[in-house]
Amino acid sequence: MDPLRPTAPENACHPSGDRPETICVLGIGNVLWADEGFGVRCVEALQQRYEFASHVQLIDGGTQGLYLVQHVQQAGRLLIFDAIDYGLAPGELRRVENEDVPRFMGAKKMSLHQTGFQEVLMLALLTEKYPQEVLLVGCQPEEIEDYGGSLRPVVRQALEDALALGVDTLRRWGAQPAPRQRPLSEVESVTFAELALGRYESQRPGEDLACRTGDERFMPTREVS
Template sequence: MTDVLLCVGNSMMGDDGAGPLLAEMCAARPQGQWRVFDGGSAPENEVVAIRELRPQRLLIVDATDMGLNPGEIRIVDPDDIAEMFMMTTHNMPLNYLVDQLKEDVGEVIFLGIQPDIVGFYYPMTPKIKEAVEVVYQRLAAWEGDGGFTPL
C-alpha cells in the first residue's frame, strides 16, 4: 500500500512555508511509509508522479486560511476547497489538483494549518512551526484522519 504526502506552500512567504517545512523534516527523518513530495507553490508539477504511484491515500498539507487561531489544524473536505478559499498563493487552485488526482487515488485528505503571517520574506511564526511538528509526529502512526478535527 502506497501513501503519499504532498506538502504545499511557499517557504519565502512566512507561514505559507508550513508544507515545505514538513517536507524538509520528512526528508531528514522519515516518518512511517509515506512517499513525500514537496510541491512548493506549484504542486501541480507533481501530478504525473503521484498518478503513476496510484496511492491508496494522498495527504495534502498546506497553510490554509480557515478563520481560526494561528497554528490550529483541521481536516478540510476536498470538495469544499473551491468554495472556501478564493485566494491562493499557488499557481493553480488546489481544488483543480484534487480533481485531477481523484480518479487515481483511493482517498484524498486535505490538512490545513491556519497561518498567522503570510507575506514575502517574513519568518515563519512559532505557532506554525509547532503545528508542523504536531503533524510530523502523527505521520508515523497515521490512521483515518490522523486524529485531527474536521473543519
C-alpha cells in the same frame, strides 16, 4: 471534516495484494512567504526525522499546481500538508478527508498555488484516479505578507502537532515510519539545500539590505503638503 479525528486502520495494499500501494506525502506552499511555507516545512521535517518504506514518496510540491497531478493519480493514499485560511486562531490545525479536500481547498484561497492544487484533485476525481484515501492537514497561518520570512512561533509549534498526526496516519497506512538512523545528504533532501529551514533563517539579510514590503520605486508616494 472532523478536526483531528483519527481514521481507522486499513490494509495498505492493492486489491490484488501483490505489492504495497504508493503512499504520497505532499507539502505545498511557498517558503518565501513566512507561514505560507508550512506544508513544505512539514515534509522537510518528516524526511529529516524519519525513514519510510520504499513505497512512500515525500514530495516538496511547492507551488507546482498541475505538475503534481501524476503523483496524485498514482497514489493509493495521499497525505497533504498546507497552510490554509480557515478563519481560525493562528496555529490551529484542521483535518479534512477524501472528497471534501478539493472542495475545502477552493473555499478560502490565500494564493494561486491553492487554486492550482484544487484543480489537480478535481482532475484526479474526473479521471477516476483519485486516491483511496486522502488526508489534508492544514494550519491557520499568522503571517504570509513577509517576503523572506519564516514560520511564526505559533505556526512552528503547530508543525510539531501536525507531524505527530501525520506520522500516526502514515503508520496506520503501512508507511513504516522509523526514526532516521543516517543523516540526509544535500542530494537526498526533498527541499533545495539553500532553502532548508536552518540555513534559510540564519542567512536572511536585515531590513536595511532587503525590503520586506515591496520595491519602493513602484509604491505610491504621498504628496508633501
